[in-house]
Amino acid sequence: MTNATSAPVLELKNINKSFGPIDVLHDISLQLRAGEVLCLLGDNGAGKSTLIKILSGVHVPSSGSILMDGSPVSFATPRDASDRGIATVHQFGGTFPLMSIGRSFFVGAEPTKGWGPFRVFDRKKANEVAVKAVRDFGITRIEDGDRLVGGLSGGERQSLAIARAVHFGARVLILDEPTAALGVKQATHVLRIVNQAKKRGLAVIFITHQVMHAMAVGDHFAVLIRGSVAADFKKGERTREEITDLMAGGETMAGLEKEIEDYMSSHDGHPPPAGH
Amino acid sequence: MSAQSAAPGVARASNFSLGGLLRRPEAGALLGLVAVFVFFTIFGGTGFLTPDSAAGWLNIAANLGMVAFPIGLLMIAGELDVSIGSMIPASSMTIAIVSGHYQQNIWLGVAAALGVGVLVGLVNGFLVVRTAVPSFIVTLGTLFATAGFVLGLSVLLTGSTSVVINSDGVAKQIFGSFIDQTFQVMIFWWLLATAIYIYFIHYSHYGNWIFAMGGDKESARNAGIPTRKLTIMLYVLSSTSAAFVGMCQALLFNVAQVSVGQSFIFNSIISVVVGGVLLTGGFGSIIGIFFGTITFAVVNQGIYFTSFDRNWSSLIIGILLLIAVLMNNTFRKMALTYAPKKK
Numbered sequence: 001m002t003n004a005t006s007a008p009v010l011e012l013k014n015i016n017k018s019f020g021p022i023d024v025l026h027d028i029s030l031q032l033r034a035g036e037v038l039c040l041l042g043d044n045g046a047g048k049s050t051l052i053k054i055l056s057g058v059h060v061p062s063s064g065s066i067l068m069d070g071s072p073v074s075f076a077t078p079r080d081a082s083d084r085g086i087a088t089v090h091q092f093g094g095t096f097p098l099m100s101i102g103r104s105f106f107v108g109a110e111p112t113k114g115w116g117p118f119r120v121f122d123r124k125k126a127n128e129v130a131v132k133a134v135r136d137f138g139i140t141r142i143e144d145g146d147r148l149v150g151g152l153s154g155g156e157r158q159s160l161a162i163a164r165a166v167h168f169g170a171r172v173l174i175l176d177e178p179t180a181a182l183g184v185k186q187a188t189h190v191l192r193i194v195n196q197a198k199k200r201g202l203a204v205i206f207i208t209h210q211v212m213h214a215m216a217v218g219d220h221f222a223v224l225i226r227g228s229v230a231a232d233f234k235k236g237e238r239t240r241e242e243i244t245d246l247m248a249g250g251e252t253m254a255g256l257e258k259e260i261e262d263y264m265s266s267h268d269g270h271p272p273p274a275g276h
Numbered sequence: 277m278s279a280q281s282a283a284p285g286v287a288r289a290s291n292f293s294l295g296g297l298l299r300r301p302e303a304g305a306l307l308g309l310v311a312v313f314v315f316f317t318i319f320g321g322t323g324f325l326t327p328d329s330a331a332g333w334l335n336i337a338a339n340l341g342m343v344a345f346p347i348g349l350l351m352i353a354g355e356l357d358v359s360i361g362s363m364i365p366a367s368s369m370t371i372a373i374v375s376g377h378y379q380q381n382i383w384l385g386v387a388a389a390l391g392v393g394v395l396v397g398l399v400n401g402f403l404v405v406r407t408a409v410p411s412f413i414v415t416l417g418t419l420f421a422t423a424g425f426v427l428g429l430s431v432l433l434t435g436s437t438s439v440v441i442n443s444d445g446v447a448k449q450i451f452g453s454f455i456d457q458t459f460q461v462m463i464f465w466w467l468l469a470t471a472i473y474i475y476f477i478h479y480s481h482y483g484n485w486i487f488a489m490g491g492d493k494e495s496a497r498n499a500g501i502p503t504r505k506l507t508i509m510l511y512v513l514s515s516t517s518a519a520f521v522g523m524c525q526a527l528l529f530n531v532a533q534v535s536v537g538q539s540f541i542f543n544s545i546i547s548v549v550v551g552g553v554l555l556t557g558g559f560g561s562i563i564g565i566f567f568g569t570i571t572f573a574v575v576n577q578g579i580y581f582t583s584f585d586r587n588w589s590s591l592i593i594g595i596l597l598l599i600a601v602l603m604n605n606t607f608r609k610m611a612l613t614y615a616p617k618k619k
Contacts (some may be wrong), residue, residue, distance in 0.1 A: 071399070096488050098559040098608070109500070112480075
């Protein structure tokens, strides 16, 4: 499905965002194509969360435009964004821990059966569809739609949330640090599902701190530093070390180490004072 | 059993298991109810099992239950409403002043009493939704404001804090009469309400919205649920239900007083919590609240049939509440960790 020549599903043009006097995002331009995973990298406070919130309709950009399939769109509410097929999955899955899998899967879009005022929630159908959707993503341990979501592992909850987004017609999937709280095995699960979503032709924005995870699934990488895009490159154009250096704030780790060594040698072996 | 969750689903045909029962929100309430029944049957002797005794706790449960259901729904949705404590006397006084003091048509009084309920509910709902102040504080405010308003206004209009209302005819029959001299007609309203609530909460899809709201309000809103509208509606429901109870009591006892109803605040919360509703929202069931209310009423009334002093009943209720919460926590953990066995 990867097709570099097709028009981008989602495009940001010169997005700026400030909260009062504080500029959080500066002149962000990015393109996202169907069947492509864009890894959004950056240290804490680089503006990743603000950028996601703009894409998911929580914040409105101060200036700049958002284009979907080449035509400008604006999101006043999260509902606008999800109506356009932009689905955001947060770190903890954004699901309801004390609801059953079937029920939480269909929150807000419950299947019903029956007639007129006697329409009832179709639990059997909800459970079947939900379980099938998750199993299609390779999570075969989920068999019973009556299980409570809170009883699933972190990876399974992420998978459920992603499956839910895909089921309801998401075209752009925003994954906000989906692997941050997970162990190695669980994280692998989620990465496999990201690849699945990509194969199905979704455009994925993958936010992460972990370069290994980013390199495992990413086609396209953007590094944010202090609210600007510091680097924007394709898979294979940079090495892992270079990406790590970029994420550390643009200075190379090697350079930083040398600086500390120089300081120590000229200051009788004392490290530089904190706060630099 | 309602089909709302628990019992094994997709692949298996069997629909009943002890484990499945224990994982349901109402498990603790059912066990508690059985326990208090056994307790009072042993200590209360034969007197406890007579129809007179049943009328005693059924009357309490019916009045309390009418309020406990909407309070339970609010708690499932993650909110609280303590203003019901003044809503009951407010509507009692309204119908008594309109139809008793001013001798207006009884149905005008009924409409006015329920109207006050809708009004206070709207105020509560809008304040909670707009200000984002915790609902306990908002409704604590309206609790005192309503109480003060009712007291001030009734003294101003009637010169008294209790007003007599004599009524007969259909309104008295359906809202405030005794059946067989002992059973309040409210019992039928309560059973009807139970059936309606079970349908709406566990069978229609609206129940799902309320549970989702209590689970995670932000996610629920993002999923397209009109959380604000639903919150306001729930407040109107709880206020109007309290108004209904107050109105019926005025018709039943032929008198309305400014200072009744405060006990409903804690009693309804106790019934709801004993009934397995999670205080922080997202978990509970109507049938659980139903059992919780009966449990409370049985303890409240059963003490009269034992040789214990009446004053001990609060102790029992307190201990019961703590046991219920602990038990419900255990059952909820069982529900969370449950996974069907591999075949």
